[in-house]
Amino acid sequence: MTVQSPSTTTHSEIVSTSEDVSKIVRAAGDQRTSVCIVGGATSLDYGLLREIPGFRVVTTGLSRVLDYAARDMTITVEAGLPFQTLTEVLLEQNQWLPLDVPHPERATLGGIVACDWSGAFESGYGTIRDMVIGISAIDGRGIRFSAGGRVVKNVAGYDFCKLLTGSLGTLGIVTQLTLKVQPLPSTRLLCAVGIEHLDQAEMCLEKMVQALQQPAVLEILSGTRWTNREWMPVEYRGAPHAIVIGLCGSLQDVEGQQRSISGHLDTVGLKSREIIGSLESSALRDLAGGSAGADGEMVLMISVRPSKVVDVLKAFENDGVLASSSRPSIQVHAASGCLFAVYDTSPADAGWLVHTVHPFVRQMNGWAHIVSGGPPDRTLASVWGPSPESIRVMESVKRAFDPSGILNPGKFLYRSM
Amino acid sequence: MIATLSRPLLDALTATVGANGLLWDRGDMMAYECDGYVIEKHCPDIVVFPTTTQQVSDVVRIACAFDIPIVARGAGTGLAGGTLPVGGGMLIVLTKMTAIEEVHLRDRYAVVQAGVVNIKLNERLKGTGYHYAPDPSSQGACTIGGNTATNSGGPHTLKYGVTVNHVLGVEVVFSDGSIVRTGGPSRTPGLNLTGAIVGSEGTLAIVTRVWVRLTRLPQAVRTMLIEYGSVDEACRTIGEIIGAGIIPAALELMDQGIVRALEAAFSFGFPLDAAALLLVEVDGIEDGINQQMERVVELATECKATGVRHARDSAERQKLWKCRKLTGAAIGRLAPNYTTQDGVVPRSALPHILQYIANLSARSGIEIVNVAHAGDGNIHPNLLFDEREPDQIERVIRVGQEILEECLACGGSVSGEHGIGVEKISLMDRMFSADDLDVMRRFRNAVNPDGRLGAGKMLPTLAGCGITQSHPRRRGGL
Incomplete structure (x- = not known):
């Protein structure tokens, strides 16, 4: 490919090889301009700056499955492959990558890794960072590098799979991934429990800790926008909150888990009702999309210890902080303590976030950041909150990977890049 | 090498950790001249035993002031020479930091100091229904700080993952003495430094405190020992089990050589005529467990297993695992010395690599007995030798290298759980390109700018760094 100068503020290039990516990054370096990385364009709002002038590398042309070793339960793909396509390929071998992400037909694997999306299955299967075992990327000098490999167990060299996951493309443009996949469980079951008072939610969650097996899905849904969905059992429609529990395994496994959970819920006077259980269910699609906001909405992510989740939910109630x-309608990955609050409208200015939200969450030893939307005057402090104590090290690492600071500048929480 | 241990240096260290927290007499330090990788030895110039993170920080600042290289060490059970004090310098030993500081079952995590012995945490958790899942074979001695530094595995990683999957955060001391915490029980924004520090073998920072994830203990466990007339048939069973969508908690392979050593040592009743044994453990909830076990037996039978023996109770299960985890001790009966390799191949390449090792053993005259975390494709060929015979050391080194090169040729890795240390440093440029290694070096230099921590480990350096080339194995490190 021939790399042209950006004639306008943003110049898009759809890349189809890692060499293409490398050429663009080198050209950007020569021209002292920036490189913005785009996958399926489902999370462009994530991070501080929405528009970055310079080159826009669109990775959707990098969409091949390079190697699928089904017996080894690994698959190597290019980073622009959409999640839905991956799911379909894996399904042919009765396998899956146990994630759920918003807009799966567009969301690319590279984007999912860059944003560290995980979803409702986090409770039972961990996060995307546990599933990436090999990675290739182009650094800020245009140099292609790899780490990890194609085998499920490997400790050779630094684990850039972990480091690049969630780095919002600021350390390198991910071009290739090797993923550890799982056998598709033969039985999946979703049930819901309607909750009137948040104290009941905490009682329920405490009981889940004692369940025979950590449920594959453990979500708290707050707000009638959630509880009025058509898949919600009729008796719980319109409840202030609901807990959704997902169980995966063989039929006998799931039946045993269900009995264990029902027994625990009985002791606190709650009853679960079965919803439906298939990957194509509208309930799972809704849960996957819960962390995505529509135009004009603001999505705030708050992360606290799981036992603090209910305290945070109470702060959203009347007169709460x-x-x-x-x-907002709220979805909580209750096992990890990650909470997504979707507001219909964004606050008029950043002050409420800086002076109220972030201090409140920090007081609980948690963290908050804006995932999308937000006030027009978004600032580092309003989007990302106070810097973590390791920020100095993060900035050094950023300089090592991207000495000129051209990869997605202004997106992440670095103070000067 | 420190030219002389100056009085001001000793005074500063004594003021920090006390006289009982220091060793500098060569005789006293002999236990620290190597770790579990016994092929190469080098005595440190001084050994320091801090008891708090602040002391670690102060000691590192003193080392900076006196320009002394530092190697951090836990119990020294590592098998790749990761705690070998290459070129001398200061060894900071964290085994006195043994507090289990917090256990939060509701939030499923614990906070431990780096020197906590792995098994001690599980002893503390007994009766809670939870455990700390990573269980390296040395778990009775190895520390969680050391496990973190090397990203240790163990027999149950097939289902439960390696150490990095169970570390939520770390507190570390960087090479300038600064104390920083990364991660923790709630998700922290920014770069995932925790994930990068785990497995960095002490080349980025000294881990002093670890936030570890606690995992629900399975309600039901079934353990069985399956016998085979050939290694190939055992390997084929592994592929069939995984192909059937069953992820056992453990799937271990032992060859005839190792079985004979174990039987001689522990008289468990292992079948001595079997060419290979598979130790298979499935776990989960009671309802589905027998079905899983029966399916495994069915698949094993289809692959011509000659016998299946079930652990009848918890005591028998524990004895089986004790035998498996004490293979190192049993091998001691076979030869004065041995070294364990740690290659990884795709599961489907296991029959090939084991045959390759058998041929290599016959060709080289080096006896090799094998155990493998077969479900992960992680092989542990044990190369037997006598260190009093220099020729044998040379051959063992060469054979070990050839095995790992074949693992790479199969699309695998040179290390599944032991780390690179000094042992495999010369293979890093076979596994990674020059650009890959350059980016890794840039990363290390960003975090450990003066290279004071873990010098001469993990990454081959481009030019001499004042470290004596004392061993052919480490030529790539110079």
Whole structure:
């Protein structure tokens, strides 16, 4: 490919090889301009700056499956492969990557890794960072590098699979991934429990800790936007909150888990009702999309210890610290303590985030950041909150990978890049 | 090498950790001249035993002031020479930092100091229904700080993952003495430094405190020993089990050589005529467990297993695992010395690599007995030798290298769980390109700018760094 100068503020290039990516990064370096990385364009709003002038590398042309060793339960793909396509390929061998992401037909594997999306299955299967075992990327000098490999167990060299996951493309443009996949469980079951008071939610979650096996899905859904969905059991429609529990395994496994969970819920006077259980179910699609906001909405992610989740939810109730004029709908990955609050509208300015939200969450030893939307005057402090204590090291690492600071500048929480 | 241990240096260290927290007499330090990789030895110039993170920080600042290289060490059970004090310098030993500081079952995590012995945490968790899943074979001695530094595995990683999958955060001391915490029980924004520090073998920072994930103990466990007339048939069973969508908690292979050594040592009743044994463990909830076990037996039978023996109770299961985890001790009966390799191949390449090792053993005259975390494709050929015979050392080194090169040729790795240390440093440029290694060096230099921590480990350096080339194995490190 021939790399042209960006004639306008942003110049898009759809790349189909890692060499293409490398050429663009080198050209950007020569021209002292920036490189913005785009996969399926489902999370462009993630991070501080929405628009980055310079080159826009669109990775959707990098969409091949390079090697699928089904018996070894590994698959190597290019980073622009959409999640839905991967799911279909794996399904042919009765396998899956146990994630659920918003807009799976467009969301690319590279984007999922860059943003560290995980979803509702985090409770039973961990996060994307546990599934990436090999990675290739182009650094800020245009140099292609790899780490990890194609075998499921490997400790040779630094684990850049972990380091690049969640780095928002600021250390390198991911071009290739090797993923550890799982056998598809023969039985999947979703059930819901309606909750009137948040104290009941904590009682329920405490019981889940004692369950025979950690459920594959353990979500708290707060707000009638969630509980009025058509898949919600009729008796729980319109409840203030609901807990959704997902179980995976063989039929006998799932039946045993269900009995264990029902027994625990009985002791606190709660009853679960079966919803449906298939990958194509609208309930799972909704849960996958819960962390995505529509135009004009603001999505705030808060991460606290799991036992603090209910305290945070209470802060959204009337007169709570996080209450606002329009009550957000909230989805919580209860096993990890990650909470996504979707507001109909964004606050008028950044002050409420800086002076109220972030201090409140930090007081609980948690962290908050804006995933999408937000006030027009987004600042580092409003989007990412106070810097973690390791920020100095993060900035050194950024300089090592991207000495000129041209990869997705202004997106992440670095103070000067 | 420190030219002389100056009085001001000793005074500063004594003021920090006390006289009982220091060793500098050569005789006293002999136990620290190597770790579990016994092929190469080098005595440190001084050994320091801090008891707090602040002391570690102070000691590192003193080392900076006196320009002394540092190697951090736990129990010294590593098998790749990761704690070998290459070129001398200061060994910071963390075995006095043994507090289990917090256990939070509701939030499923614990906070431990780096020197906590792996098994001690599980002893503390007994009766809670939870455990800390990574269980390296040395778990009775190895420390969680050391496990973190090497990203240790163990027999149950097939289902439960390696150490990095169970570390939520770390507190570390960097090479300038600064104390920083990364990660923790809630997700922290920014770069995932925790994931990069785990497995960095002490070349980025000294881990002093670890936030570890606790995992629910399975309600039911079934353990069985399956006998085979050939290694190939055992390997074929592994592929069939995984292909059937069953992920056992453990899937271990032992060849005839290792079985004979184990039987001689522990009289468990292992069948001595079997060419290979598979130790298979499935776990989960009671309802589905027998079905899983029966399916495994069915698949094994289809692959011509000659016998299946079930652990009848918890005591028998524990004895089986004790035998498996004490293979190192049993091998001691076979030869004065041995070294364990740690290659990884795709599971489907296991029959090939084991045959390759058998041929290599016959060709080289070096006896090799094998255990493998076969479900992960992680092989542990044990190369037997006598260190009093220099020729044998040379051959063992060469044979070990050839095995790992074949693992790479199969699309695998030179290390599944032991790390690179000094042992495999010369193979890094076979596994990674010059650009890959350059980016790794840039990363290390960004975090450990003066190279004071873990010098001469993991990455081959481009030019001399003042470290004596004392061993042919480490030529790539110079």
